Amino acid sequence: MTTRAETPHDDALRDQIATELITARERTSGLTDCVGDADLVRQHSPLMSPLVWDLAHIANQEELWLLRAVGGREPLHPEIDPLYDAFEHPRSERPTLPLLPPDEARRYAHDVRGRVLDLLAAAPLEGSRLVTSGFVFGMVAQHEQQHDETMLITHQLRQGAPVLTTPRPGPPPPDALSLPREVLVPDGPFTMGTSGEPWALDNERPAHTVPVAPFWLDTVPVTNAAYTEFIEDGGYREPRWWTPAGWEHRQQAGLTAPLFWRRDGGAWVRTRFGVTEPVPPAEPVLHVCWYEADAWARWAGRRLPTEAEWEKAARHDPAAGRSRRYPWGDAAPRPDQANLGQRHLQPAPAGSYPAGAAPSGARQLIGDVWEWTASDFLPYPGFAPWPYREYSDVFFGPEYKVLRGGSFAVSPVACRGTFRNWDYPVRRQIFAGFRTARDADGEQAVRA
Numbered sequence: 007m008t009t010r011a012e013t014p015h016d017d018a019l020r021d022q023i024a025t026e027l028i029t030a031r032e033r034t035s036g037l038t039d040c041v042g043d044a045d046l047v048r049q050h051s052p053l054m055s056p057l058v059w060d061l062a063h064i065a066n067q068e069e070l071w072l073l074r075a076v077g078g079r080e081p082l083h084p085e086i087d088p089l090y091d092a093f094e095h096p097r098s099e100r101p102t103l104p105l106l107p108p109d110e111a112r113r114y115a116h117d118v119r120g121r122v123l124d125l126l127a128a129a130p131l132e133g134s135r136l137v138t139s140g141f142v143f144g145m146v147a148q149h150e151q152q153h154d155e156t157m158l159i160t161h162q163l164r165q166g167a168p169v170l171t172t173p174r175p176g177p178p179p180p181d182a183l184s185l186p187r188e189v190l191v192p193d194g195p196f197t198m199g200t201s202g203e204p205w206a207l208d209n210e211r212p213a214h215t216v217p218v219a220p221f222w223l224d225t226v227p228v229t230n231a232a233y234t235e236f237i238e239d240g241g242y243r244e245p246r247w248w249t250p251a252g253w254e255h256r257q258q259a260g261l262t263a264p265l266f267w268r269r270d271g272g273a274w275v276r277t278r279f280g281v282t283e284p285v286p287p288a289e290p291v292l293h294v295c296w297y298e299a300d301a302w303a304r305w306a307g308r309r310l311p312t313e314a315e316w317e318k319a320a321r322h323d324p325a326a327g328r329s330r331r332y333p334w335g336d337a338a339p340r341p342d343q344a345n346l347g348q349r350h351l352q353p354a355p356a357g358s359y360p361a362g363a364a365p366s367g368a369r370q371l372i373g374d375v376w377e378w379t380a381s382d383f384l385p386y387p388g389f390a391p392w393p394y395r396e397y398s399d400v401f402f403g404p405e406y407k408v409l410r411g412g413s414f415a416v417s418p419v420a421c422r423g424t425f426r427n428w429d430y431p432v433r434r435q436i437f438a439g440f441r442t443a444r445d446a447d448g449e450q451a452v453r454a
């Protein structure tokens with residue numbers, strides 16, 4: 007036999023790739039078909055691209071990586087490549103570019119996708135590193151889902167009547183109010199990062215052993231109720247809780263509460279996707295920057311966990327002595343384990359998803375809110391940029407802080423215990439909250 011063997015495994019992989027691409031496109035369509043053309047081309051915030059830019063950028067990346075790099079095809083519209091290169095034009099200037107109008111952007115995305123599904127039926131999934139295990143197809147599906155989260159952030163910043171609705175998460179389990187405040191993660195090295203996860207991105211690689219001293223970690227993310235105590239205690243007026251850079255930013259930006267919060271009489275209300283309602287006390291706090299998370303932790307006598315601590319809590323199985331894909335094991339997330347994929351437009355109450363708990367008892371490490379860590383975004387020992395430098399390599403350095411765990415807006419395909427996100431410490435529009443830690447020095451856990 008000289009032709010490529012069609013194994014059942016190969017068929018299953020092609021089906022999985024097609025499902026992930028189709029799932030991503032349904033979400034993209036949902037986020038762009040729910041508003042009119044004026045809302046698609048408008049810049050809702052200087053921090054964000056117009057939605058129509060994300061739409062054509064998604065298609066352009068898919069064309070570059072799948073039709074051109076894998077399929078060897080000629081460009082469909084070579085003249086538009088520079089418009090959708092994220093490094094040629096910062097977000098703030100994208101509205102001034104001669105972008106494809108909404109109907110043309112949709113047609114471009116549709117044309118690319120039709121050709122990609124044809125290619126997928128025939129392309130080899132071995133023979134080069136790019137296609138092995140379907141990596142580059144998985145990378146493109148993750149890329150579209152990452153931009154879907156970006157577009158959801160644009161929706162959050164958009165003014166006007168609500169256009170998105172999803173069911174709210176259910177109530178938390180009965181034990182949510184009696185959970186210990188913190189859980190112990192015992193002393194010892196663990197395997198951080200991965201060398202075997204087929205669709206892991208370059209910054210998650212390679213697997214390496216990291217020593218981690220014992221520490222206590224919050225069982226659940228910090229809630230709105232706990233965050234409000236800091237506000238009411240004058241936390242925003244006390245320089246001692248803030249780093250010098252954090253205090254300077256707090257002053258200069260006039261921070262007094264999380265983004266999208268406002269006082270209404272004696273109570274806090276917040277606006278989410280066009281709906282204003284009282285701040286729900288049991289929900290993990292969202293839309294705080296790294297400086298606010300860090301200040302809250304110091305006020306509470308604690309600190310943010312390092313990235314290695316976070317990953318050990320989320321992946322290390324002390325019974326088997328190895329790192330797993332998720333807090334609950336290696337199997338893909340079920341809806342009762344994690345709030346992912348924009349099933350809800352909000353985090354679930356703290357203490358939800360007991361079936362998704364880590365061995366330590368920590369809950370909601372995956373899903374609900376991105377969690378700020380203490381760590382700068384740096385390459386792991388042995389890191390090699392792949393398949394393009396602009397994904398991670400050009401961002402490494404102390405100006406970015408790492409976020410872990412994914413939010414309600416993150417798709418399962420772009421979420422795992424090794425996944426690393428990063429942003430500037432001043433950013434608040436992202437779906438980020440935090441939990442805190444402290445060194446373990448032999449005494450008992452602090453009770454709730």
Ligand code: AVJ
Nearest residue numbers: 149152153156397426427428
């Ligand atoms: C990993 C979320 C920081 O949106 O800037 C999308 C993902 N990279 N297109 C970003 C990404 C290229 C990236 N983050």
Ligand code: FE
Nearest residue numbers: 063092149153
């Ligand atoms: Fe992108």
